[in-house]
Amino acid sequence: xxxxxxxxxxxxxxxxxxxxxxxxxxxxxxxxxxxxxxxxxxxxxxxxxxxxxxxxxxxxxxxxxxxxxxxxxxxxxxxxxxxxxxxxxxxxxxxxxxxxxxxxxxxxxxxxxxxxxxxxxxxxxxxxxxxxxxxxxxxxxxxxxxxxxxxxxxxxxxxxxxxxxxxxxxxxxxxxxxxxxxxxxxxxxxxxxxxxxxxxxxxxxxxxxxxxxxxxxxxxxxxxxxxxxxxxxxxxxxxxxxxxxxxxxxxxxxxxxxxxxxxxxxxxxxxxxxxxxxxxxxxxxxxxxxxxxxxxxxxxxxxxxx
Amino acid sequence: xxxxxxxxxxxxxxxxxxxxxxxxxxxxxxxxxxxxxxxxxxxxxxxxxxxxxxxxxxxxxxxxxxxxxxxxxxxxxxxxxxxxxxxxxxxxxxxxxxxxxxxxxxxxxxxxxxxxxxxxxxxxxxxxxxxxxxxxxxxxxxxxxxxxxxxxxxxxxxxxxxxxxxxxxxxxxxxxxxxxxxxxxxxxxxxxxxxxxxxxxxxxxxxxxxxxxxxxxxxxxxxxxxxxxxxxxxxxxxxxxxxxxxxxxxxxxxxxxxxxxxxxxxxxxxxxxxxxxxxxxxxxxxxxxxxxxxxxxxxxxxxxxxxxxxxxxxxxxxxxxxxxxxxxxxxxxxxxxxxxxxxxxxxxxxxxxxxxxxxxxxxxxxxxxxxxxxxxxxxxxxxxxxxxxxxxxxxxxxxxxxxxxxxxxxxxxxxxxxxxxxxxxxxxxxxxxxxxxxxxxxxxxxxxxxxxxxxxxxxxxxxxxxxxxxxxxxxxxxxxxxxxxxxxxxxxxxxxxxxxxxxxxxxxxxxxxxxxxxxxxxxxxxxxxxxxxxxxxxxxxxxxxxxxxxxxxxxxxxxxxxxxxxxxxxxxxxxxxxxxxxxxxxxxxxxxxxxxxxxxxxxxxxxxxxxxxxxxxxxxxxxxxxxxxxxxxxxxxxxxxxxxxxxxxxxxxxxxxxxxxxxxxxxxxxxxxxx
Numbered sequence: 001x002x003x004x005x006x007x008x009x010x011x012x013x014x015x016x017x018x019x020x021x022x023x024x025x026x027x028x029x030x031x032x033x034x035x036x037x038x039x040x041x042x043x044x045x046x047x048x049x050x051x052x053x054x055x056x057x058x059x060x061x062x063x064x065x066x067x068x069x070x071x072x073x074x075x076x077x078x079x080x081x082x083x084x085x086x087x088x089x090x091x092x093x094x095x096x097x098x099x100x101x102x103x104x105x106x107x108x109x110x111x112x113x114x115x116x117x118x119x120x121x122x123x124x125x126x127x128x129x130x131x132x133x134x135x136x137x138x139x140x141x142x143x144x145x146x147x148x149x150x151x152x153x154x155x156x157x158x159x160x161x162x163x164x165x166x167x168x169x170x171x172x173x174x175x176x177x178x179x180x181x182x183x184x185x186x187x188x189x190x191x192x193x194x195x196x197x198x199x200x201x202x203x204x205x206x207x208x209x210x211x212x213x214x215x216x217x218x219x220x221x222x223x224x225x226x227x228x229x230x231x232x233x234x235x236x237x238x239x240x241x242x243x244x245x246x247x248x249x250x251x252x253x254x255x256x257x258x259x260x261x262x263x264x265x266x267x268x269x270x271x272x273x274x275x276x277x278x279x280x281x282x283x284x285x286x287x288x289x290x291x292x293x294x295x296x297x298x299x300x301x302x303x304x305x306x
Numbered sequence: 307x308x309x310x311x312x313x314x315x316x317x318x319x320x321x322x323x324x325x326x327x328x329x330x331x332x333x334x335x336x337x338x339x340x341x342x343x344x345x346x347x348x349x350x351x352x353x354x355x356x357x358x359x360x361x362x363x364x365x366x367x368x369x370x371x372x373x374x375x376x377x378x379x380x381x382x383x384x385x386x387x388x389x390x391x392x393x394x395x396x397x398x399x400x401x402x403x404x405x406x407x408x409x410x411x412x413x414x415x416x417x418x419x420x421x422x423x424x425x426x427x428x429x430x431x432x433x434x435x436x437x438x439x440x441x442x443x444x445x446x447x448x449x450x451x452x453x454x455x456x457x458x459x460x461x462x463x464x465x466x467x468x469x470x471x472x473x474x475x476x477x478x479x480x481x482x483x484x485x486x487x488x489x490x491x492x493x494x495x496x497x498x499x500x501x502x503x504x505x506x507x508x509x510x511x512x513x514x515x516x517x518x519x520x521x522x523x524x525x526x527x528x529x530x531x532x533x534x535x536x537x538x539x540x541x542x543x544x545x546x547x548x549x550x551x552x553x554x555x556x557x558x559x560x561x562x563x564x565x566x567x568x569x570x571x572x573x574x575x576x577x578x579x580x581x582x583x584x585x586x587x588x589x590x591x592x593x594x595x596x597x598x599x600x601x602x603x604x605x606x607x608x609x610x611x612x613x614x615x616x617x618x619x620x621x622x623x624x625x626x627x628x629x630x631x632x633x634x635x636x637x638x639x640x641x642x643x644x645x646x647x648x649x650x651x652x653x654x655x656x657x658x659x660x661x662x663x664x665x666x667x668x669x670x671x672x673x674x675x676x677x678x679x680x681x682x683x684x685x686x687x688x689x690x691x692x693x694x695x696x697x698x699x700x701x702x703x704x705x706x707x708x709x710x711x712x713x714x715x716x717x718x719x720x721x722x723x724x725x726x727x728x729x730x731x732x733x734x735x736x737x738x739x740x741x742x743x744x745x746x747x748x749x750x751x752x753x754x755x756x757x758x759x760x761x762x763x764x765x766x767x768x769x770x771x772x773x774x775x776x777x778x779x780x781x782x783x784x785x786x787x788x789x790x791x792x793x794x795x796x797x798x799x800x801x802x803x804x805x806x807x808x809x810x811x812x813x814x815x816x817x818x819x820x821x822x823x824x825x826x827x828x829x830x831x832x833x834x835x836x837x838x839x840x841x842x843x844x845x846x847x848x849x850x851x852x853x854x855x856x857x858x859x860x861x862x863x864x865x866x867x868x869x870x871x872x873x874x875x876x877x878x879x880x881x882x883x884x885x886x887x888x889x890x891x892x893x894x895x896x897x898x899x900x901x902x903x904x905x906x907x908x909x910x911x912x913x914x915x916x917x918x919x920x921x922x923x924x925x926x927x928x929x930x931x932x933x934x935x936x937x938x939x940x941x942x943x944x945x946x947x948x949x950x951x952x953x954x955x956x957x958x959x960x961x962x963x964x965x966x967x968x969x970x971x972x973x974x975x976x977x978x979x980x981x
Binding site: 006007009010021123124125127128129130131132134135136137197200201204205208211212213215216217219221222224226229230233234237239240243244246247249276277278280 | 325386387389390393394396397403404405406407408418441488497542553561564565566578579599719765793889890892894895896916917918919920927929944946951954955958961962965968969
């Protein structure tokens with residue numbers, strides 16, 4: 001807890017503002033769901049503050065990008081800011097269009113978790129990129145991949161909403177669920193499937209842009225690198241989820257559960273690489289220095305020379 | 307639930323009836339291929355032969371299936387639940403390969419997995435299921451082949467194709483196209499490497515990783531010559547930043563994540579977690595250090611002796627000896643004749659320190675392709691590297707040669723002092739069995755480098771370092787407590803006199819040490835002045851002057867920070883620290899200008915290649931691959947030939963277009979067609 005506070009105190013002012021805005025927006029969403037008093041006023045405020053926080057998020061990324069002279073996602077801290085920017089954009093847009101307050105609230109919980117994780121990571125400094133990342137592919141590859149991560153995160157929230165919402169809701173009555181879904185009917189299952197599809201397509205795009213880039217930088221479009229493998233694993237499993245939609249051997253609730261569980265594979269692909277026993281064989285770990293005796297060219301020039 | 311209603315009933319029956327059968331079939335399929343690979347291995351087939359055998363067995367199986375079980379197999383391959391099982395199986399197998407380290411030796415697996423609870427399982431998988439090279443194992447490839455067969459069968463089943471269903475066809479054909487590309491790549495794939503020297507055209511590269519591990523070190527000849535015209539390491543402009551530490555860890559250090567600032571004169575900021583205010587007073591991009599020691603009664607006790615050293619020339623040396631700092635408490639004569647030492651107290655027990663002694667630790671340091679490795683010298687031990695071994699033979703405590711290059715005996719007294727001291731002998735054994743004797747001098751690494759130049763592979767350098775030794779035999783020791791000067795040689799006091807200021811202490815013919823002042827509470831009075839001469843960027847020494855004030859007490863502390871000082875300069879009773887240092891020193895790019903020339907001398911292609919920008923010429927990709935930090939005229943270039951590349955890329959395009967078509971174009975087309 002103390003290290004959160006220490007690192008928060010050291011963070012840039014924009015980050016502090018953004019975190020405060022997202023926290024306030026999250027509380028406001030919760031209030032507008034839990035209480036019917038001043039519901040619409042608090043809801044409007046929640047949306048506006050969410051938007052404000054997101055604008056600060058954009059400002060931090062743009063200013064870091066300008067200072068660094070490169071796309072702002074080299075360090076874990078930056079990549080998490082970039083994720084909260086892309087995911088925030090999706091969540092805010094869906095919330096704005098569909099008025100699903102609970103989606104706004106849960107999205108902010110995920111964004112705040114990402115920001116708190118960013119605070120725990122101690123790589124706030126703006127650093128230069130190694131030659132392998134100094135490429136025109138950097139921006140599209142990471143953007144497409146993170147759009148994939150963001151889309152399946154939306155799908156994850158929708159699967160959870162579909163799972164916890166049971167029975168019919170009387171939209172005219174003032175109840176938790178009526179408030180949570182903005183008093184209009186939403187089919188979470190269909191929405192969920194749509195977002196799994198979007199996520200699946202972006203994850204595929206990420207794998208392919210990664211392959212094309214790797215052919216230029218590392219000479220192989222595919223090298224069974226642990227990060228590539230986990231990208232493939234999560235894509236295959238979402239592929240399996242999409243196939244499950246076309247069979248009835250599983251109940252749709254089971255499909256939703258499998259889909260929700262698949263999101264943890266994405267989490268592992270994003271955060272788990274440094275816990276793998278094969279991490280020393282990965283060329284994708286840019287966020288921590290490799291131990292000098294683990295036989296890799298640290299400069300990322302080439303993967304298997306000696 | 308809505309999705310239950312859309313799904314066809316037929317699948318439900320097939321899966322419910324055969325769920326176990328389907329997964330059992332997959333497990334049998336995997337086991338079959340494990341056995342087949344054991345058979346191939348016992349025949350000692352190489353990679354290419356194994357792949358050919360794999361294809362041959364696949365063809366036989368396909369023939370058998372068509373002949374005897376076509377309906378059952380067709381139903382199985384086109385079943386959606388079976389597709390799901392296959393995707394899960396492939397995902398699980400891929401995950402397994404990220405849990406077990408790939409392509410190690412069996413002894414290394416024993417070291418790794420010998421003592422963990424899941425180690426036995428891992429070792430079983432390594433030993434019997436080819437988990438050491440999982441992604442190239444036949445059972446893994448067989449799962450991919452099965453996926454390809456399934457997608458083709460499904461594509462066949464869904465005939466006839468109309469425009470809206472084109473996406474489905476593309477997606478399901480794409481899997482086989484991508485795998486076909488990979489398969490073609492297996493045949494004729496070449497990855498070869500060479501270190502090119504500037505203006506020396508070569509046509510031979512060395513295969514480092516091809517389809518066959520036996521290809522290592524095999525030559526790969528190009529039908530033309532390749533010449534390195536120029537190699538360049540492009541560096542980022544050095545950027546110095548100011549790092550503020552505000553969380554002392556109680557052990558004299560600070561936190562790992564300091565707050566950093568742009569070091570620009572005039573910057574004012576409140577430090578995080580404190581009330582103290584920082585101001586940057588001056589920032590000099592290149593400064594000269596004019597700091598000196600001064601006595602400051604408010605500073606903590608820190609005795610520093612100012613000494614003038616007369617060496618028989620007209621230019622005496624002036625210096626400070628710091629009693630509390632083991633590094634700066636002594637001055638070592640560069641020619642190894644004597645050392646001056648200032649200690650707070652001299653005890654008789656200390657005498658034994660002041661004599662020549664052997665090193666306590668012997669370290670061999672190896673630098674290869676920009677990486678450095680250390681190992682303690684142990685007689686007879688072998689240091690294993692992928693392409694060579696180093697055997698530690700013996701140590702010498704003095705010059706190791708008995709005869710000079712002309713064969714005459716060497717008199718040890720006539721050997722120059724810089725070639726004496728400790729030496730180590732190693733043996734370099736390359737993979738092709740060549741042996742070479744390597745001799746390393748601890749005192750003069752440059753000399754041993756030229757001595758071994760012919761025996762070391764390019765890019766490899768070795769150093770021998772000793773520590774814990776005393777190289778000197780004569781000492782002039784100043785002690786503060788009893789205010790005496792002693793001349794000590796090999797632990798014997800030869801001369802002793804009171805420490806008197808401005809009185810020379812003569813300790814050798816023509817040599818004298820004169821104490822000038824004793825500062826009891828010494829501190830560095832930092833002073834930096836701008837350097838008016840222009841120096842190359844790498845030689846510049848930036849410095850900043852900062853002030854730190856506490857608005858609650860009104861106290862202000864000011865100091866200079868040197869860009870080359872790695873330790874924090876502390877303020878306010880060591881509660882706050884500052885370092886001014888280079889942000890990072892990573893290279894921005896490596897660039898080689900290369901030219902391809904045909905045997906008649908005609909230029910075929912020319913390009914400045916860099917890490918993300920290879921030269922592609924007639925299917926050959928030339929990459930900037932490595933460099934030699936010690937030789938800027940050498941560049942490591944890799945050449946790759948991959949026949950199936952464009953087939954794979956076609957598959958990539960098909961799967962992306964197909965997915966978009968299936969998900970998003972299909973409804974639009976259907977709407978337009980009025981379906």
